[in-house]
Amino acid sequence: xxxxxxxxxxxxxxxxxxxxxxxxxxxxxxxxxxxxxxxxxxxxxxxxxxxxxxxxxxxxxxxxxxxxxxxxxxxxxxxxxxxxxxxxxxxxxxxxxxxxxxxxxxxxxxxxxxxxxxxxxxxxxxxxxxxxxxxxxxxxxxxxxxxxxxxxxxxxxxxxxxxxxxxxxxxxxxxxxxxxxxxxxxxxxxxxxxxxxxxxxxxxxxxxxxxxxxxxxxxxxxxxxxxxxxxxxxxxxxxxxxxxxxxxxxxxxxxxxxxxxxxxxxxxxxxxxxxxxxxxxxxxxxxxxxxxxxxxxxxxxxxxxxxxxxxxxxxxxxxxxxxxxxxxxxxxxxxxxxxxxxxxxxxxxxxxxxxxxxxxxxxxxxxxxxxxxxxxxxxxxxxxxxxxxxxxxxxxxxxxxxxxxxxxxxxxxxxxxxxxxxxx
Amino acid sequence: xxxxxxxxxxxxxxxxxxxxxxxxxxxxxxxxxxxxxxxxxxxxxxxxxxxxxxxxxxxxxxxxxxxxxxxxxxxxxxxxxxxxxxxxxxxxxxxxxxxxxxxxxxxxxxxxxxxxxxxxxxxxxxxxxxxxxxxxxxxxxxxxxxxxxxxxxxxxxxxxxxxxxxxxxxxxxxxxxxxxxxxxxxxxxxxxxxxxxxxxxxxxxxxxxxxxxxxxxxxxxxxxxxxxxxxxxxxxxxxxxxxxxxxxxxxxxxxxxxxxxxxxxxxxxxxxxxxxxxxxxxxxxxxxxxxxxxxxxxxxxxxxxxxxxxxxxxxxxxxxxxxxxxxxxxxxxxxxxxxxxxxxxxxxxxxxxxxxxxxxxxxxxxxxxxxxxxxxxxxxxxxxxxxxxxxxxxxxxxxxxxxxxxxxxxxxxxxxxxxxxxxx
Numbered sequence: 001x002x003x004x005x006x007x008x009x010x011x012x013x014x015x016x017x018x019x020x021x022x023x024x025x026x027x028x029x030x031x032x033x034x035x036x037x038x039x040x041x042x043x044x045x046x047x048x049x050x051x052x053x054x055x056x057x058x059x060x061x062x063x064x065x066x067x068x069x070x071x072x073x074x075x076x077x078x079x080x081x082x083x084x085x086x087x088x089x090x091x092x093x094x095x096x097x098x099x100x101x102x103x104x105x106x107x108x109x110x111x112x113x114x115x116x117x118x119x120x121x122x123x124x125x126x127x128x129x130x131x132x133x134x135x136x137x138x139x140x141x142x143x144x145x146x147x148x149x150x151x152x153x154x155x156x157x158x159x160x161x162x163x164x165x166x167x168x169x170x171x172x173x174x175x176x177x178x179x180x181x182x183x184x185x186x187x188x189x190x191x192x193x194x195x196x197x198x199x200x201x202x203x204x205x206x207x208x209x210x211x212x213x214x215x216x217x218x219x220x221x222x223x224x225x226x227x228x229x230x231x232x233x234x235x236x237x238x239x240x241x242x243x244x245x246x247x248x249x250x251x252x253x254x255x256x257x258x259x260x261x262x263x264x265x266x267x268x269x270x271x272x273x274x275x276x277x278x279x280x281x282x283x284x285x286x287x288x289x290x291x292x293x294x295x296x297x298x299x300x301x302x303x304x305x306x307x308x309x310x311x312x313x314x315x316x317x318x319x320x321x322x323x324x325x326x327x328x329x330x331x332x333x334x335x336x337x338x339x340x341x342x343x344x345x346x347x348x349x350x351x352x353x354x355x356x357x358x359x360x361x362x363x364x365x366x367x368x369x370x371x372x373x374x375x376x377x378x379x380x381x382x383x384x385x386x387x388x389x390x391x392x393x394x395x396x397x398x399x400x401x402x403x404x405x406x407x408x409x410x411x412x413x414x415x416x417x418x419x420x421x422x423x424x
Numbered sequence: 425x426x427x428x429x430x431x432x433x434x435x436x437x438x439x440x441x442x443x444x445x446x447x448x449x450x451x452x453x454x455x456x457x458x459x460x461x462x463x464x465x466x467x468x469x470x471x472x473x474x475x476x477x478x479x480x481x482x483x484x485x486x487x488x489x490x491x492x493x494x495x496x497x498x499x500x501x502x503x504x505x506x507x508x509x510x511x512x513x514x515x516x517x518x519x520x521x522x523x524x525x526x527x528x529x530x531x532x533x534x535x536x537x538x539x540x541x542x543x544x545x546x547x548x549x550x551x552x553x554x555x556x557x558x559x560x561x562x563x564x565x566x567x568x569x570x571x572x573x574x575x576x577x578x579x580x581x582x583x584x585x586x587x588x589x590x591x592x593x594x595x596x597x598x599x600x601x602x603x604x605x606x607x608x609x610x611x612x613x614x615x616x617x618x619x620x621x622x623x624x625x626x627x628x629x630x631x632x633x634x635x636x637x638x639x640x641x642x643x644x645x646x647x648x649x650x651x652x653x654x655x656x657x658x659x660x661x662x663x664x665x666x667x668x669x670x671x672x673x674x675x676x677x678x679x680x681x682x683x684x685x686x687x688x689x690x691x692x693x694x695x696x697x698x699x700x701x702x703x704x705x706x707x708x709x710x711x712x713x714x715x716x717x718x719x720x721x722x723x724x725x726x727x728x729x730x731x732x733x734x735x736x737x738x739x740x741x742x743x744x745x746x747x748x749x750x751x752x753x754x755x756x757x758x759x760x761x762x763x764x765x766x767x768x769x770x771x772x773x774x775x776x777x778x779x780x781x782x783x784x785x786x787x788x789x790x791x792x793x794x795x796x797x798x799x800x801x802x803x804x805x806x807x808x809x810x811x812x813x814x815x816x817x818x819x820x821x822x823x824x825x826x827x828x829x830x831x832x833x834x835x836x837x838x839x840x841x842x843x844x845x846x847x848x
Contacts, residue, residue: 111801111807111825113537113798114805143593146802150771150805150806152771153772153806153809154805154809163771165598167589168567168589169587177598177601180597344574345570347574372535375537377535377538377569377571377801378574380535381538381570381578382574382577383535384533385577
């Protein structure tokens with residue numbers, strides 16, 4: 001970052017000293033993971049720039065938006081309908097974080113044995129090191145897991161939290177409950193922004209967010225080719241940035257990148273040899289800057305061709321119908337799209353099993369790596385179901401449980417390399 | 425046990441060798457914890473007998489019931505309405521277990537870092553050592569926590585599981601969802617038992633189960649006296665036995681015990697001096713034979729006067745209204761009673777905070793001990809809320825996180841003794 005953002009950071013209430021330490025940790029990690037990749041697409045330059053300005057330009061934009069009377073709403077889950085917030089002139093920002101920060105502060109209010117993602121967001125808030133968090137006027141939580149559900153009660157001591165009750169099954173009565181929850185969010189958003197959400201604005205927001213999804217789907221489709229035209233690490237980065245970047249600009253940049261990748265595909269160019277093992281990663285979200293597993297996988301010679309993750313396909317794989325004939329129907333169609341997400345919070349979660357089999361076939365995957373964050377019961381237990389289904393179909397699976405620490409990198413590297421040899 | 429139950433155990437499908445090992449572990453622990461208590465009420469003799477016949481007489485009764493065409497339904501949670509099962513002529517058995525069994529088998533299907541109660545019930549099933557489990561025709565699960573919710577999917581590979589979706593809030597729409605879930609259980613129970621549940625049978629079942637609750641409430645009331653007429657350990661045992669004993673017999677025996685305790689109260693007799701510290705335990709359920717914390721507490725000289733636990737007040741503290749005028753209203757009143765439970769699965773769970781303050785006052789408690797099973801996110805995170813509320817009111821709190829192992833007993837003893845001195 002060339003601009004001096006310190007006055008801005010101070011004004012949003014950051015602890016500058018702690019924040020300096022965070023910034024110092026980030027750039028070297030990024031350089032190591034991202035900047036030495038073979039035959040990297042030129043279109044990644046924009047996303048490198050976004051990361052280099054992670055607490056700079058985008059925060060400046062949020063502050064400008066707020067200065068003009070706009071609201072910023074933070075989220076921790078792909079279940080929160082961005083369309084609603086956008087239709088009220090708000091900006092929706094994904095706040096999940098993938099780095100150990102403020103652990104000591106977080107452990108004052110949370111148990112030690114809790115998922116690192118939850119500990120991380122609480123640490124970010126309590127240590128006052130996240131300008132996104134500090135820019136938020138409200139946070140929208142949900143009940144997708146016990147840890148988050150209960151942590152939001154504590155977070156509410158520090159910032160207003162509106163919690164959406166995500167159902168745990170997908171029957172008609174669950175659809176009704178969820179429809180009503182989406183309507184409640186709409187009402188609460190109108191209240192917060194002071195702006196009535198018109199049907200026109202909502203339909204436009206749906207088109208905009210669908211546009212982002214379509215660009216990401218286009219990127220996904222290109223990854224079905226061999227050689228892979230882009231690395232999994234780069235795609236994960238794009239999927240992470242999707243959660244907080246400006247929707248229109250991001251969509252345009254992803255589409256520009258896809259234009260480039262289409263040329264690559266035509267010329268059979270890629271980032272790895274055609275013999276590289278093609279893997280799918282599935283499991284818990286990998287929030288920025290958690291690139292640990294994908295980095296190990298791709299450094300080991302394989303290429304990731306799809307992410308069945310919240311920071312991946314679950315975020316963009318279905319579109320909202322753009323055909324709503326009245327407000328209620330439009331809200332219902334939004335609710336329907338989101339309830340389609342194959343989260344492990346559902347019991348059973350057959351959709352995820354079917355999706356994994358479908359992805360393995362369509363992306364010609366040689367194997368699947370199941371990554372669960374430590375202490376994440378929904379995914380760690382559901383791994384048993386994934387294992388069962390994949391075994392029946394003879395698809396190789398490696399199960400990993402890890403956190404944000406770097407202590408197990410050597411061990412994970414050994415296990416992943418052994419897995420790659422096994423499926424060779 | 426004097427009768428030879430081995431042929432029965434074999435016929436229900438137990439692994440006799442593994443089961444022998446389990447039985448050998450139980451009696452000495454029981455003797456040490458229970459049989460040396462000072463001035464123990466004579467009425468505890470029945471409950472000692474029930475434990476001595478834990479895999480004997482009661483299993484024999486269940487088998488007789490089954491031989492006569494009756495069904496046995498297992499549960500893992502105080503949210504499952506026993507009235508419904510009873511009204512269909514079924515027997516409802518709580519299957520939660522409080523001992524490390526079949527860990528190796530359980531860890532083949534579950535992650536290592538999961539709540540010991542879940543690991544224990546899976547271990548019991550996979551190791552085939554629980555005649556209650558093996559007597560069940562169906563299990564009714566629920567979605568009160570991630571670990572159980574997802575583990576039921578796996579358990580369903582071994583025994584039919586019907587899952588009730590417990591809501592995560594207590595608003596009108598949640599009440600509707602839960603009412604519908606109770607109705608679904610009723611339908612499923614009718615299907616399983618082949619018996620139509622009449623309004624008359626349901627009202628009778630409500631009266632029966634309310635009778636059990638009233639007896640337990642009477643017992644609770646007596647514990648408000650100083651000296652305490654009965655130990656907390658004994659009361660916990662009674663509350664544990666409540667989950668699987670014959671309803672009418674159990675109710676009668678609790679009432680007989682209460683008659684004896686009333687005499688004690690009249691004569692100012694008790695199990696401890698009037699100067700003994702009076703404590704409330706709160707947190708995760710303590711399933712039989714998990715008496716670890718209460719044993720340490722009472723061996724340290726204090727007396728437990730109430731259990732704000734699922735194996736405690738949450739199980740019996742509210743009655744079902746006996747005024748239902750038609751089937752639907754009766755089912756709704758059952759649903760209403762259960763949704764009143766202050767489980768940490770709800771967000772927020774203010775009712776529990778209010779209840780703790782009320783109990784502390786009514787039972788003249790000197791302090792509260794919050795016990796969470798390891799890896800139990802709902803209670804471990806909610807402990808922060810409990811701490812906040814109790815601090816505001818100046819009520820001393822000790823927070824403990826532990827599992828079914830005995831390795832930390834020395835350390836817990838030291839912490840509990842220090843706490844008792846602190847509140848002296």
